[in-house]
Amino acid sequence: MLASLNHVDLRFGPQEVLKDVTWAIQEGECWGVIGRNGAGKSTVFKLLLGELEADGGTVVRPTKERGIRMGHYAQDLIPETQGSVLEEALAAFGDVERLQHEMRALEHRMGEPGADLDEVMERYQRVTETFEHMDGFTIRARAESILQALGFGPADFERPVETLSGGQKSRVMLAKAILQGQDLLLLDEPTNHLDLPSLRWLEAFIQDTDATVAVISHDRYFLDKIATEILELELGRSRAYDGNYSEFMEKKEQELELLERHYEQQQAYIKNQEEYIRRNIAGQNTKQARGRRTHLAKLDRIQKPLKDRRKVKFTFPETQRSGDVALVLENASVGWGGKPLYAPLEQLQIKRGQKMGIVGLNGTGKSTLLKAISEEIPFITGRARLGSQVKLGYFDQHHRNLDPRNTVFQQIHAVNPQALKQDVLGFLAKFQFRGDEVDKPVTALSGGERARLSIATLIRHGVNLLLLDEPTNHMDIPSMEAMEDTILSFTGAAIVVTHDRYLLGRVADSLLRIHEGKAEFREGGYEDHQAWVDLDLSADDDAGSPEPETPRKSPSSQAKPGPAAKPQGPSTAPSQPPKPRPIDKDKQRAVKRFEKQVAEAEAHVSDLEAKLADLQKEMAAMDPADWQAFSTKLDAQKTLEADLAYAMSDWEAAQGALEEAQR
DSSP states (O other), rough: OEEEEEEEEEEEEEEEEEEEEEEEOTTOOOEEESSSSTSHHHHHHHHHHHHHHSSEEEEEEOOOOGTTTTEEEEOOOOSSSBBBBBHHGGGGHHHHHHHHHHHHHHHHHHHHHTHHHHHHHHHHHHHHHHHHTTTTTTHHHHHHHHHHHOOOOOOTTSSSSGGHHHHHHHHHHHHHHHHHHEEEEEESTTTTOOOOOOHHHHHHHHHHHHSSEEEOOOOOOHHHOSEEEEEEEETTTEEEEEEEEHHHHHHHHHHHHHHHHHHHHHHHHHHHHHHHHHTTTSSTTTHHHHHHHHHHHOOOOOOOOTTTTTTOOOBBBSSSSSSSEEEEEEEEEEEEEEEEEOOOOOEEEEEETEEEEEEEEEEHHHHHHHHHHTSSOSSSSSEEOOOOOOOOEEOOOOOOOOOOSSBBBHHHHHTTTTTHHHHHHHHHHTTTTGGGGGGGGGOOOOOOHHHHHHHHHHHTTTTTTEEETTTTTOOHHHHHHHHHHHHHBOOOOEEEEEOHHHHHHHHHSSSEETTOOOOOOESOOOOGGGHHTTTTTOGGGGGOOOOOOTTTTTOOOOOOOOOOOOOOOTSSSSOOOOOOOOOOHHHHHHHHHHHHHHHHHHHHHHHHHHHHHHHHHHHSOOOOTHHHHHHHHHHHHHHHHHHHHHHHHHHEEEEEEHHHHHH
């Protein structure tokens, strides 16, 4: 075990931040750490790093003294040196530099007359072994390779760190953490300043590295690619799940369904007992009635489960229905200083109800195009023409349509002051503003709350064409899901600029890619054109998108594809008989291992199903008045149902892994 938190509690003054949090990090794992903003994700990392001390419980830290080579990345890290980019990346390897200097000195002493050669050679061997253990011979080359993968060219290696932008400094610190973390990597939001090629490199690196990795991230697509375990922090408590983000969501949904069932069962039981007490408290059975009343007073009540993870079921109809065509771009291009960023789009129509995603690298003109359509800046060439009865609304990252003097309620009520209070409250509830939240000042809202209120204001104004510029930036995952549900439920047209691949996959039905001076349009969503969007130019995306990769460290990992086939020679070359394919012993072992896992999982499911059936028969035959026995059986049923849900999930994972290994 590399590190752990064991029943940890932590308070900041009167606020209880963590409650009985337990987490064990084992070798070879890749953890995704998720939770709402303020749930304590970064706090957990700070406990492991020794920057905070727990109020209760124990913390096992990944220290040098335990021989663990750890790297840590966070966005607020400050460079150690005032040197160059390469010097900062290598700053943590001062011991390597010292050992290298000593090796050179010892080599020089070997040639000096009168030196104690045996003593010098013994010391040289020890120093060399230590130098090799610290990867001294390869560390500089590795540093340069990682820096290039994160967007730095060889000419940047000697640039002073102090001349870099904030995003560039963050990428240097990420490279430094990757170099350091040969055993364990703790990464806090590492994807925020990465372009798509760098992000894809990081995904591949984490999938292939031998180091254990723990990542705090709101990028759900990234978590699906790399995570083999998920740690969720919710209301200060922790829960660990096997699998990536999508698998976590399935298991979480199953848990919610079970919890709802148990809540309803307990409510029925409470109602039954209260009815018995009402009928018998003053009669012959008063003693039993009082006993039941005492029991109800001590009963551990199940809280009504929150359903905010469920997909929202509502629509935002257009206040004024537009024509079939919402927007037409004619010979349109945008840019700055009179210079276009890409060749003009000859003709592009956006239909009513269409959801188009705009993708491309930073600086290609995506947000600039939205500004031109909304008439904030002029087009370089061509124009945008709105369709019949179209009312446009522009969502920018600064939420300039919000009045800082308003509360949440006032912001929406001001759109139509004649609206009834209940109408405004009902509208706000669709955007997850309920109870006291409607009285919060706009200035006190989080970034995700401001984004939700901003798009709510636009929709309340009755727009039927939405322009959305990075609508999920700086949001936690629940806020992202709420934003996606809002876009999907909007019956008008929407154009979305985003780097969020998960959002793109959920909402976009067409794509506009701006790349290398060209703007190209395609029908279909992200999964239809994944390689094209990701700029994976080596992939033949016309053949269709590849299946999503399963994280390397997961038990259900796919077998890695073999080397690419060599190109065939000219058609006139003599045909060669195909060579027999050698037996893949690794594949045979994997198939046998997964067959065993499937058999064990099936047996476990059957055993749990039998136990649950027996228990339910016992409960059906019980005396309803025996509340103590009924409560005990209800707890046992709850545990068995939860175990069965996890066992079914494990069986499905093992079956999927077996099918993949047999291909």
